[in-house]
Amino acid sequence: MNSIILQGATRLLVALILLFSVYMLLRGHNQPGGGFIAGLIAAAAFILYALAWGMAAARASLRVAPARLAAAGALLAAAAGSLAALAGLPPFTGLWLFIGGSETAKGIPISNVLLFDTGIYLAVVGSVLTLFFVLEED
Amino acid sequence: MGWLLALPFLLPIASGLLAFAARRNTGLARGISLLGCGLLLLVTAWIFASVSRQGPLVAQMGNWPAPFGITLVVDRLSAIMLLVTGLVGLAVGVFALADIDRRRERLGFQGFFQLLLAGVCGSFVTGDLFNLYVWFEVMLIASFALLVLGGERQQVDGGIKYVALNLVSTLLMLTAIGLVYGLTGTLNLADLHLAIAAQGESVAVNALAVLLIGAFGIKAALFPLFFWLPASYHVPPVAVTAVFAGLLTKVGVYALIRTFTLVFPADLEFAHNLLLVAALLTMLTGVLGAAAQYEFRRILAFHIISQIGFLVLGLALFTPLALAGAVFYMIHNIVAKTNLLLISGTVRRMAGSFELAQIGGVYRASPLMATLFFIAAFSLAGFPPLSGFWAKLLLVTASLEEASYWVAAVLLVTGALTLFSMSKIWAEAFWKEHPGGGALALAALGRPEQWQRVVPSLLLVLVTVAMGIYPEPLITFARDTADELLNPAGYIDAVLSQSPD
Numbered sequence: 001m002n003s004i005i006l007q008g009a010t011r012l013l014v015a016l017i018l019l020f021s022v023y024m025l026l027r028g029h030n031q032p033g034g035g036f037i038a039g040l041i042a043a044a045a046f047i048l049y050a051l052a053w054g055m056a057a058a059r060a061s062l063r064v065a066p067a068r069l070a071a072a073g074a075l076l077a078a079a080a081g082s083l084a085a086l087a088g089l090p091p092f093t094g095l096w097l098f099i100g101g102s103e104t105a106k107g108i109p110i111s112n113v114l115l116f117d118t119g120i121y122l123a124v125v126g127s128v129l130t131l132f133f134v135l136e137e138d
Numbered sequence: 139m140g141w142l143l144a145l146p147f148l149l150p151i152a153s154g155l156l157a158f159a160a161r162r163n164t165g166l167a168r169g170i171s172l173l174g175c176g177l178l179l180l181v182t183a184w185i186f187a188s189v190s191r192q193g194p195l196v197a198q199m200g201n202w203p204a205p206f207g208i209t210l211v212v213d214r215l216s217a218i219m220l221l222v223t224g225l226v227g228l229a230v231g232v233f234a235l236a237d238i239d240r241r242r243e244r245l246g247f248q249g250f251f252q253l254l255l256a257g258v259c260g261s262f263v264t265g266d267l268f269n270l271y272v273w274f275e276v277m278l279i280a281s282f283a284l285l286v287l288g289g290e291r292q293q294v295d296g297g298i299k300y301v302a303l304n305l306v307s308t309l310l311m312l313t314a315i316g317l318v319y320g321l322t323g324t325l326n327l328a329d330l331h332l333a334i335a336a337q338g339e340s341v342a343v344n345a346l347a348v349l350l351i352g353a354f355g356i357k358a359a360l361f362p363l364f365f366w367l368p369a370s371y372h373v374p375p376v377a378v379t380a381v382f383a384g385l386l387t388k389v390g391v392y393a394l395i396r397t398f399t400l401v402f403p404a405d406l407e408f409a410h411n412l413l414l415v416a417a418l419l420t421m422l423t424g425v426l427g428a429a430a431q432y433e434f435r436r437i438l439a440f441h442i443i444s445q446i447g448f449l450v451l452g453l454a455l456f457t458p459l460a461l462a463g464a465v466f467y468m469i470h471n472i473v474a475k476t477n478l479l480l481i482s483g484t485v486r487r488m489a490g491s492f493e494l495a496q497i498g499g500v501y502r503a504s505p506l507m508a509t510l511f512f513i514a515a516f517s518l519a520g521f522p523p524l525s526g527f528w529a530k531l532l533l534v535t536a537s538l539e540e541a542s543y544w545v546a547a548v549l550l551v552t553g554a555l556t557l558f559s560m561s562k563i564w565a566e567a568f569w570k571e572h573p574g575g576g577a578l579a580l581a582a583l584g585r586p587e588q589w590q591r592v593v594p595s596l597l598l599v600l601v602t603v604a605m606g607i608y609p610e611p612l613i614t615f616a617r618d619t620a621d622e623l624l625n626p627a628g629y630i631d632a633v634l635s636q637s638p639d
Contacts, residue, residue, distance in 0.1 A: 071159045078152060084201075090140030091148070093201040 003052070010052035017045035025121050026114075035117035039124025046125075047132055055137055066133065070126025077119025080112045092116075140197035142188075143210040145181045146220055146259035147273075150174055150227075150252040158249025164240060171248035175224075175231035178255065182217075182224035189217035190615065194622075194632040196265070204265075204633050205326035211265035213629055214619040215465065219262045219392055222469055225601070226384045226476050227255045229594035233480050234377040236590035242288050242375070250287065251381070254280035258385050262392065265633055267318060267325040267401075270393060271311055274357070278304050281386060284378045285370060296373035303366035307356035314349040321346070328633035330401045331626055339403070347402050347409040351394070351416075358390025360450060361420035364443045368427065371439040372492070376483030379435060383442050384476035388468060391449045395464065398453060399623040414454035418548050421447030425555040434482045434492040434567060437559050438475070441518070444552060445471050448533060451545070455536055461620035463532030466612060470517070470525040470605060477514045477598035481507065484591045485567055489577040494563065499572035504580040508568045510595045515560040517602045520553045525605035528613065 021042035028034030050058035062069075084093040094113045101107030153174025157167040189195055194213040198204060212220065231251070238247050257277030264270050278301070286297040319325055321342055322333035337343050352363070359367040367387070371379050394413075402409065424444025431437045449471070452464025482492065484507060489497035501508040517524035530553055537545040580588055605612055622628065 068159065071155050075152070075155050075159075078148065078155070082148070085141060090197055090199060090201050091144040092199050 006052045010048055014045045014049050017048070018042055021045065021121075025117060028117060029111075029113060035120030036124055038117075039121040040128065042121070042125045043128035043132070046129055050132070050136065055133060059133065062129065066126045066129035068126070070123050070130060073119045073122025073124070073126055075119070076122060077116050080115035080119055083112045083115075140199070140210075142181070142185060143195055143197040143212055143263055144199070146178065146185070146223075146263055147256045149178050149181060150256035150259065153177075154249045154252030154256065157252060158246050161244055161246045161249060164243045167243065167248045168235060171252060172231055172235075174252055175228040175255075178259070179224035179228050182220040182259075185212055186217045186221040189214060194629050196632045205324050205329035208269050209265040209326055209328070209633055210263045211328070211629065211633055212263055214615065214622050215392070215395065216262045218465070218469060218615065218619065219388075220259060222472050223255065223258050223262065223385060225598075226381065226472060229476065229480070229598055230377055230381045230384070232590055233380070233483070233594045236587045237375055237377040237483055239288075239375075245287050247284070247287060250280050250283045254284060254381065254385075256280075258389055261389050265327050267315055267327060267330065267397075271308075271315060274308065274311065274389075277386065277389065278308065281382060284382075285374050287374070287378075290373075293373045296370035300366050300370035303356060303363075307353050307363075310349055310356070311353035314346055314353060317342070317346055317349070326633070327396070327400050328626075328630040331630055334401055335403060339405070343402065344406070344408055347398075347406055348412065350397055351409060351412060354390045354393045354397070355416065356390075357387065358394060358446050358450070359387050359420075359443050360390075360416050360446060361423050361443075362416075364420070364424070364446075367443060368436065368439050371442070372433065372435045376435070376479060376486070379439075380476050380479035380483070383438065383479050384472045387442060387446055388449075388472055391446060391453075391468065394450065395453050395461075395623065399461075400626050400629065404456065404624070410454055410456055413450055414545075417447045417450035417454050418545065419447075420444065420450065421548060421552045425552045425559070428559045429555055432494045432566075434485065434494060434497075434563060435479070436492075437563060438478055438482060441556060441559065442475060444556065445475070445518075447552070448529075448549070451549070452533055452536070455540055455542070455545070457536055457540060458617065458620045458624060459532060459539060460536035461623055462613070462616040463529060463536050465616040465619045466532055466609075467529035469612065469616075470529045470602070473598050473601050473605075474514050474518045474526065477595055477602070478511070478518065480591075480595050480598070481511045481514060484580075484595070485511070487578070487583065487591070488580065489567065489572060490574075494566035496573060497567050497577070498570040499577045501568040503577040506592070507580065507595075510592075510599050511568065512564065513599050514595075514602060515564065516557075517606065519557040519560050521557075523606045525602050525609065527606065528609045532613070532616075 021038045024033040024041060025035060025038035046058055046062060049061060081092040083095060084091060087095055094111055097110045098107035099110060153170050157170040160166040160170060189212055194211055197210045199208040254277060257273050257280055260273035260276060261270055264273060282297060282301045285300055286293050322330060324330055324333055334343060356363045371382060421444050424440050424447060428437045428440035431440060448467050449464050452460045485500050486492050488503055489500055491497050517526040520526040520530040534546050534549050
């Protein structure tokens with residue numbers, strides 16, 4: 001599609017959508033959101049980019065092959081779940097680290113749950129884009 | 139403890155992902171996949187040893203106590219199914235080295251194969267109905283990928299039929315799970331036992347039982363829901379058919395046994411009668427379908443259906459002896475059936491086709507392959523002293539004890555017809571002269587291929603023979619398994635009493 005309006009709007013929108021997907025990823029632990037839905041949103045950004053600028057440009061902007069991204073994401077999620085082994089806990093137990101936490105303030109909570117969600121995020125982006133590129137290029 | 143029970147699915151997932159990432163380097167991907175299969179067999183053997191020593195093992199994922207988190211439970215039934223999955227996984231993994239072409243390996247065969255094993259093992263270890271559904275999905279995705287991998291026309295044709303009918307099953311299962319949750323507020327299998335027992339014999343419970351028979355019946359290829367199986371099992375490479383035949387339908391049967399012994403009360407008259415009728419018709423249609431076929435793999439595919447009938451029959455009779463027979467039959471059947479398909483692949487390589495009319499002379503070309511086929515086939519048909527004989531003996535005795543003479547008659551007729559099909563293959567493929575110039579000798583295949591084809595078959599035949607001439611340990615184990623299934627109190631205590639670490 002060669003529309004200057006779409007192309008102009010896409011420049012703005014893609015950045016916003018990607019930012020929103022990260023926001024969804026981070027808020028997902030306690031509120032609606034999470035790795036799966038954030039991954040879908042991020043994939044939508046790349047799909048929009050592909051519609052405006054073409055498949056080749058979208059592939060180039062992703063930098064890595066989407067199938068590889070999916071495999072890396074799944075491995076990351078598995079590794080995050082396996083971290084519990086180091087603490088001697090059952091698989092997929094949540095481990096929490098509160099940076100700067102004190103008696104009164106919670107600090108910044110960092111956990112392997114977030115790492116797991118990030119893995120899911122990458123796996124979803126990778127697999128959705130793999131499907132989309134294959135279907136669109138055939 | 140948690141880690142040991144999670145390993146049967148974590149290991150194949152990890153090796154599958156690594157093998158998929160390395161798929162362009164076929165040597166490396168093969169190494170990872172084989173290592174994964176070897177480790178899986180070791181882990182399942184370890185689990186089997188601990189369970190047979192100390193009873194059900196339980197682990198709570200994420201340290202959430204049951205019934206709130208996802209529970210993994212391995213009792214005797216799960217343990218022996220895991221062990222035989224490890225065995226079949228390794229045998230098919232080695233055979234696939236010779237059978238799967240380079241192109242399919244570059245497309246990621248090894249990765250999907252491992253993912254399939256993860257789905258099968260996951261279904262056997264989970265103690266949660268929704269989690270079981272998730273593992274079924276993992277299996278469905280992996281098996282669909284394996285079916286169509288390579289993209290030949292007939293593969294896509296078979297794959298579409300396979301996935302369409304299996305999606306119906308998935309939908310039924312999901313509906314049933316939704317209703318179960320609405321009715322009881324729990325999906326943990328052990329907790330469900332208590333919640334369903336509190337419901338008493340209600341319409342809702344009977345409806346749920348029938349919905350689940352539909353869902354698992356499609357997966358298990360039960361009459362009249364088996365049409366997807368003969369439509370799809372002859373299209374992929376033989377190694378894929380072998381692992382499907384060995385494991386996939388059996389997971390459906392496992393799910394039936396698990397839900398009808400653990401979740402539903404033992405006096406569910408209507409559902410048991412339904413299972414009994416379906417089982418008998420499955421046995422007969424499968425074996426009659428096979429008698430009408432003249433293609434090696436299609437005959438075996440129809441026999442898968444017929445043998446599913448035997449397994450479900452053991453469940454439907456619902457006596458300790460019948461359930462023990464079903465367990466013994468399941469183990470015997472997985473080993474013998476996988477092996478027969480592996481052998482069919484080697485015969486095709488030697489004689490050039492699956493069509494019985496176009497092949498022959500394999501006995502002359504390789505007495506070794508002929509012997510391996512003979513043992514596996516006559517074990518399947520139930521000849522003493524091979525493993526199939528004991529399996530059928532247990533089931534026939536169980537039906538005679540219940541005074542169900544016509545059930546015993548159907549069992550024996552099906553056995554005779556199985557023998558007919560096996561003799562047909564023997565006469566056509568092995569005994570008669572090859573119609574066009576003779577079969578290749580095994581030695582002509584080259585050393586590595588010869589090893590990769592013969593060693594898995596030899597290993598599985600040894601298991602069959604061992605189960606045949608020394609059946610006592612397995613029969614004892616099957617009887618213990620049946621007792622455990624019929625008295626689920628131990629299972630439920632183990633799940634619900636365990637506090638998080």
